[in-house]
Amino acid sequence: MKWLIFAWKNVMRNRRRSLTAMLITAFGSAAVLASGGFALFTYESLEEMTARDTGHVVVAHARGFEGDEDVPLQHGLADATALAARFAALPGVRAVAPRVQFSGLISNGDKSAVFVGSGVVPEIDFRLRGPQMSFLAGQPPASKAPAPEVVIGNELARLMKAKVGTLLTLLATTTEGNLNAVDVIVSGIASVGVPEIDKRLVLADLASVQKLLLSDKVGTLSIYLKETADTELVAGRVRESQPGLTVKTWRDLAVFYQAVRALYNRIFGILGVIMICIVLFAMVNTLGMAVVERTREIGTLRAIGTLPGEIVRNFVFEGMAIGAAGAVAGMLLAGAATVALLFAGAEMPPPPGRSVGYPLLLSFSPTLYGAVTLMVIALAAGAAWLVSRRAANKPVTEALAHV
Amino acid sequence: MSMAQATVSLGGLRKSYRVGESSVEALKGVSLAVAAGEMVALTGPSGSGKSTLLNLCGLIDTPDAGSRELCGKVLDGLDEIRLTQLRREKVGFIFQGFNLVPVMTAYDNVEYPLLLLGVALEERRRRVAEALHRVGLDALARRLPDALSGGQRQRVAIARALIKAPALVIADEPTANLDSATARQIVDLLHELARERSASVVVATHDERMSSHCDRVLHLIDGELQ
Numbered sequence: 001m002k003w004l005i006f007a008w009k010n011v012m013r014n015r016r017r018s019l020t021a022m023l024i025t026a027f028g029s030a031a032v033l034a035s036g037g038f039a040l041f042t043y044e045s046l047e048e049m050t051a052r053d054t055g056h057v058v059v060a061h062a063r064g065f066e067g068d069e070d071v072p073l074q075h076g077l078a079d080a081t082a083l084a085a086r087f088a089a090l091p092g093v094r095a096v097a098p099r100v101q102f103s104g105l106i107s108n109g110d111k112s113a114v115f116v117g118s119g120v121v122p123e124i125d126f127r128l129r130g131p132q133m134s135f136l137a138g139q140p141p142a143s144k145a146p147a148p149e150v151v152i153g154n155e156l157a158r159l160m161k162a163k164v165g166t167l168l169t170l171l172a173t174t175t176e177g178n179l180n181a182v183d184v185i186v187s188g189i190a191s192v193g194v195p196e197i198d199k200r201l202v203l204a205d206l207a208s209v210q211k212l213l214l215s216d217k218v219g220t221l222s223i224y225l226k227e228t229a230d231t232e233l234v235a236g237r238v239r240e241s242q243p244g245l246t247v248k249t250w251r252d253l254a255v256f257y258q259a260v261r262a263l264y265n266r267i268f269g270i271l272g273v274i275m276i277c278i279v280l281f282a283m284v285n286t287l288g289m290a291v292v293e294r295t296r297e298i299g300t301l302r303a304i305g306t307l308p309g310e311i312v313r314n315f316v317f318e319g320m321a322i323g324a325a326g327a328v329a330g331m332l333l334a335g336a337a338t339v340a341l342l343f344a345g346a347e348m349p350p351p352p353g354r355s356v357g358y359p360l361l362l363s364f365s366p367t368l369y370g371a372v373t374l375m376v377i378a379l380a381a382g383a384a385w386l387v388s389r390r391a392a393n394k395p396v397t398e399a400l401a402h403v
Numbered sequence: 404m405s406m407a408q409a410t411v412s413l414g415g416l417r418k419s420y421r422v423g424e425s426s427v428e429a430l431k432g433v434s435l436a437v438a439a440g441e442m443v444a445l446t447g448p449s450g451s452g453k454s455t456l457l458n459l460c461g462l463i464d465t466p467d468a469g470s471r472e473l474c475g476k477v478l479d480g481l482d483e484i485r486l487t488q489l490r491r492e493k494v495g496f497i498f499q500g501f502n503l504v505p506v507m508t509a510y511d512n513v514e515y516p517l518l519l520l521g522v523a524l525e526e527r528r529r530r531v532a533e534a535l536h537r538v539g540l541d542a543l544a545r546r547l548p549d550a551l552s553g554g555q556r557q558r559v560a561i562a563r564a565l566i567k568a569p570a571l572v573i574a575d576e577p578t579a580n581l582d583s584a585t586a587r588q589i590v591d592l593l594h595e596l597a598r599e600r601s602a603s604v605v606v607a608t609h610d611e612r613m614s615s616h617c618d619r620v621l622h623l624i625d626g627e628l629q
């Protein structure tokens with residue numbers, strides 16, 4: 001305790017210099033905490049977004065993910081209803097959404113365009129997607145509508161000059177290899193925020209799609225969970241009970257999430273390394289000056305029986321005190337920024353390939369805060385050890401003669 | 404004087420310093436024994452080797468040749484850690500420039516050697532209070548060195564040197580930075596306290612009064628005892 005007080009008194013000896021080192025440390029750790037918080041928030045949002053899109057666990061025929069079918073639904077699930085009921089009964093499962101991916105041409109009579117569509121159970125699907133898909137007009141298709149209804153992407157709607165209520169025709173290849181067509185009414189216009197997807201997006205009622213494709217199979221079963229954290233657990237259970245099927249998690253299917261994560265980890269990793277260098281430099285500088293100034297004092301303390309190791313220890317305590325104070329200030333700064341952004345409503349610009357931005361928010365992670373604090377203190381201690389070792393081991397007479 | 408009684412005994416100490424190309428021989432074979440409780444004054448012109456001898460005596464420097472014993476323990480070949488531990492237990496220092504730790508109060512400065520020795524809090528309190536009382540600084544215990552006069556600082560230094568009841572006190576011109584009235588008080592105080600605690604003292608000095616208090620006065624010229 002006495003030694004800690006002694007260290008603190010020495011820290012306060014040159015207030016301005018210690019304060020500078022403390023502030024540099026504070027801003028450095030705040031920058032790491034804020035950028036780390038931003039990365040974590042982005043990961044969490046993307047996790048949520050991806051899981052809402054694909055479902056947490058996706059089950060398909062053994063070859064269902066290979067994309068090499070000769071005709072649509074060649075590798076579809078025949079007994080989908082029974083399977084869905086079984087998965088729905090697993091603990092932690094919120095809902096099971098059967099889906100059929102299909103593609104073809106969409107036409108308004110004057111011109112046609114390629115579409116990439118999904119046949120879904122509207123009552124289940126649109127509830128689960130949540131904010132992931134925003135409706136610009138109209139509403140989800142009704143499954144019992146007199147004429148089949150579809151939701152189309154806003155870009156596709158522009159291309160087709162379609163509004164809610166417009167009559168369009170879908171053309172697709174059936175499971176038998178023939179062309180089939182169905183007239184549909186636009187019930188809604190939506191956007192997922194990615195123009196490339198919105199240009200081709202068609203969401204139709206599952207039964208209508210099965211009728212178009214002349215099949216009663218479904219392509220995949222998307223299992224939605226109550227907790228994202230249960231993903232691996234449920235995926236494992238499904239794999240166990242259905243060894244003949246292929247089971248993937250949202251993580252396997254989240255190409256964008258994985259890419260962003262890899263990129264951010266690298267960017268913020270480099271930022272972290274830069275911060276480490278800056279903090280280390282500030283500490284070495286501050287403590288180095290202190291050591292030089294106090295060389296004669298070190299000589300005095302050595303003469304009256306202080307071991308070199310004890311001199312070094314005192315400087316290490318001093319460094320740790322500055323580091324800890326800086327880390328605490330950094331945490332307060334980062335915490336304040338996190339809270340301020342909650343109220344500021346700031347927006348990030350749209351990421352590449354997207355048409356909408358997302359809220360600029362920072363996640364608070366106790367693990368991150370703890371790790372950064374420990375690292376800053378360790379860095380400060382290391383810097384103190386580095387700069388005081390030589391002076392502490394100087395011959396006493398030499399240290400005493402220092403002016 | 405038999406070796407057994409000696410606090411310090413030095414035999415044939417040599418020490419030279421390199422100065423550029425040439426080397427200066429500061430001590431040319433000095434032998435000296437200081438008995439327990441004995442006060443020895445070291446006089447001689449500036450540059451005659453007094454500080455060099457005190458540094459060797461106080462274990463903060465090592466000789467080029469010769470042998471040293473402290474309290475019957477042979478020092479030749481001991482490493483810096485062992486020498487530091489011996490200084491911690493047995494040697495008190497009083498410097499010409501006082502050399503107090505500026506961030507520590509008078510109390511903390513005096514307490515420091517006891518902290519190094521791991522003395523328990525209660526005993527530390529008692530001994531520091533007593534030591535400060537003996538040097539007449541009870542009222543100034545909470546002052547930082549900056550807020551003390553030169554004489555008061557040297558009193559703190561004397562208390563710091565003697566608090567652990569060392570076998571040996573090394574004092575290198577302890578009154579050189581003080582006016583004559585203050586110097587006189589410091590000389591008397593050092594003499595009185597060293598006697599009281601039966602510490603051996605080796606003091607380099609130009610001060611007549613100091614020499615007159617000592618049991619022996621040695622004269623050093625050009626690195627040789629006269």
Ligand SMILES: Nc1ncnc2c1ncn2[C@@H]1O[C@H](COP(=O)(O)OP(=O)(O)O)[C@@H](O)[C@H]1O
Binds near residue numbers: 421448454455456
């Ligand atoms: N660190 C040193 N480097 C070089 N020469 C030194 C050093 N210390 C002392 N000397 C030389 O050694 C001689 C004795 O010095 P010192 O012991 O300080 O004498 P005194 O204390 O009697 O004035 C002097 O000539 C001095 O110049």
Ligand SMILES: [Mg+2]
Binds near residue numbers: 453454
């Ligand atoms: Mg001298």
